[in-house]
Amino acid sequence: MSKPKVGFYWCASCGGCEEAVVDLNEGVLDVVEAVDIVFWPVALDFKRSDVEAMEDGEMAVCFINGAIRNSEQKEMVEILRKKSGLIVAFGSCSHMGGIPGLANLHDKESIFNRVYHTVPTIDNPDGTIPQVETSVCGTTVELPEFWDTVRTLNQVIDVDYYLPGCAPPVNLIVGAVTAILEGKLPEKGAVLAPDKALCDECDRRESKPENLCIDEFKRPYQIIIDEEECLLAQGLLCLGSATRAGCDSICVKGNMPCTGCMGPTSRVNDFGAKALSAMASVANANDEKDVKRIIGGIADPVGSFNKYSLPASYLHRKVRK
Amino acid sequence: MGKHIIVDPITRLEGHGKIDIILNDDGNVDRAYFQVPELRGFEQFAIGRRAEDLPQITSRICGV
Numbered sequence: 001m002s003k004p005k006v007g008f009y010w011c012a013s014c015g016g017c018e019e020a021v022v023d024l025n026e027g028v029l030d031v032v033e034a035v036d037i038v039f040w041p042v043a044l045d046f047k048r049s050d051v052e053a054m055e056d057g058e059m060a061v062c063f064i065n066g067a068i069r070n071s072e073q074k075e076m077v078e079i080l081r082k083k084s085g086l087i088v089a090f091g092s093c094s095h096m097g098g099i100p101g102l103a104n105l106h107d108k109e110s111i112f113n114r115v116y117h118t119v120p121t122i123d124n125p126d127g128t129i130p131q132v133e134t135s136v137c138g139t140t141v142e143l144p145e146f147w148d149t150v151r152t153l154n155q156v157i158d159v160d161y162y163l164p165g166c167a168p169p170v171n172l173i174v175g176a177v178t179a180i181l182e183g184k185l186p187e188k189g190a191v192l193a194p195d196k197a198l199c200d201e202c203d204r205r206e207s208k209p210e211n212l213c214i215d216e217f218k219r220p221y222q223i224i225i226d227e228e229e230c231l232l233a234q235g236l237l238c239l240g241s242a243t244r245a246g247c248d249s250i251c252v253k254g255n256m257p258c259t260g261c262m263g264p265t266s267r268v269n270d271f272g273a274k275a276l277s278a279m280a281s282v283a284n285a286n287d288e289k290d291v292k293r294i295i296g297g298i299a300d301p302v303g304s305f306n307k308y309s310l311p312a313s314y315l316h317r318k319v320r321k
Numbered sequence: 322m323g324k325h326i327i328v329d330p331i332t333r334l335e336g337h338g339k340i341d342i343i344l345n346d347d348g349n350v351d352r353a354y355f356q357v358p359e360l361r362g363f364e365q366f367a368i369g370r371r372a373e374d375l376p377q378i379t380s381r382i383c384g385v
Contacts, residue, residue: 012361015335016384045332072358099381102366111362119364130360137351139325141341144358167384220373259377303370307377 004060004181007039007051008090009080011066011073012100012150017091018042018065020167027174034181035060039080048076054083061086061180063163067093067100067311068151072144081157088176088192092166092261094153095191096271097311099166102303104310104317107148148320150311162191166261166308169247193246195266198258201245204230213284217298220256231257232282237304242268242275261308272306272313279305323351335385 008021024031038059039046062084068074081087092098103111116122116129134141153159163176176192179185186192199205208230218235225231231238231252238257240249244265251258264271276295283294298304306313323344331338337359345351363382370378 010337012359014381014384016381018335019384041330041332042335043333047332048329069361070358099378100361102370102378103362105369106362106365111360111365114365115360115362137343139343141354141356143356146360166381219371259374299371300369300374303374307374 003034003036005038005058006035007059007062007080007084008037009039009041009062009064009066009076011064011077011094011153012069013066013091013093013098015042016167017093020091020165020170020173023170024173027170031177034177048079051076051079051083056082057085059084061088063088063090064153065090065094067097068153068156069100069103069149070144070146074156077153077157086160086180087153087157089153089159089162091168092164092263092308094159095162095164095312096263096309097150097152098261098308101150101152101309101311102307104150105302106318107320108146112146149317152312155311160188161185162189162263164191164193164244164262165247171248172246191244191263191266193244193262196245197265198240198243198245198247198249198252198262202230202240202249202252204228204252208233212282214279214282214294215284216294217279219299225255227255231255237279237298239275239278239305242271242278259307260305263309263312270312270314271309272302272315275305276301323348335383 021028037044039051062080064077064080064087068077089095093100112129116124117127130143132143132145163172172193199208207228212233214235216235217237220236223234226234236257239260240252240258242264243258243260244262247262260271260275264274268274280291280295283291285291285294306315323346326342328340331340337357339356339358341354341356342350343352363379367375367378
């Protein structure tokens with residue numbers, strides 16, 4: 001029997017998700033024993049035409065990482081959707097928009113202006129900016145169209161499953177591949193990670209008071225962070241109570257607060273709103289003035305609560321004038 | 322005009338790339354362009370973030 005064919009692709013991403021696959025170490029040998037990797041630009045030489053030449057549904061599954069922020073990424077994922085039985089959104093960027101999704105606080109014009117005109121390291125005396133088409137020597141050289149708005153994968157194509165995290169934890173990748181090979185997948189649309197909050201598996205959970213009351217949110221540089229006490233109880237903006245478990249709380253183990261890369265549990269639609277609500281619920285406030293003072297003391301709320309999830313949130317992007 | 326060769330994508334590297342090579346009538350390279358079709362705009366969206374978040378944000382420029 002021929003092995004199932006598998007593809008990996010990247011869109012607006014950093015390559016960290018590819019590293020997560022490499023982090024399988026020798027485990028990757030078990031994966032290639034069971035499947036044929038037929039498309040993976042970082043590791044194998046395939047051109048777009050090779051993918052276009054595949055039969056529809058030829059790949060059993062394609063893991064796609066990265067947000068969708070230009071026309072080429074949209075075209076590629078549309079092709080991959082046709083060629084794949086299953087599409088798995090791999091990592092925070094394809095799941096919720098990720099760090100590149102913070103660009104939704106801006107638009108194409110302001111990003112181009114910064115990157116190609118005003119950034120201190122630019123040397124661009126002619127003020128050139130990327131063009132979709134440039135005529136040269138009687139032919140046309142093309143670049144993809146850069147969008148105003150970053151989108152999640154499921155805002156562009158139909159997605160079957162999600163592997164959360166920035167980058168997805170190795171044990172979850174192994175679990176997903178195993179579930180696919182054994183045909184033991186949950187219902188379509190599921191996030192392939194434990195459906196509980198990070199606080200539930202955090203080593204510091206015993207030190208989280210039952211009735212937590214925060215008088216003031218602190219920033220990491222303002223305090224000496226205790227290495228055993230609940231970070232939220234220390235006043236740090238730790239989003240573990242709003243964030244899905246499954247990462248083995250590696251940030252908290254490194255004495256840094258959770259910033260929500262795993263996204264919400266299945267009972268929540270908007271991660272940022274849930275995280276904000278979770279923080280408001282522990283504010284030691286008796287009236288609106290107290291709430292304003294405590295929550296108002298959080299620097300950059302949109303970037304803090306939606307660090308990985310702005311395109312997936314109800315906010316989606318900054319309103320255009 | 323000669324031939325226009327497009328290598329898209331460039332593979333086995335971290336990042337996105339595309340090469341356009343334009344040959345003249347004699348079959349020699351007239352122009353060659355290395356294009357990076359991907360931009361995310363960290364230069365702009367890092368502004369306004371908390372300073373302590375920047376090590377986490379900028380490490381996603383390249384995760385390799």
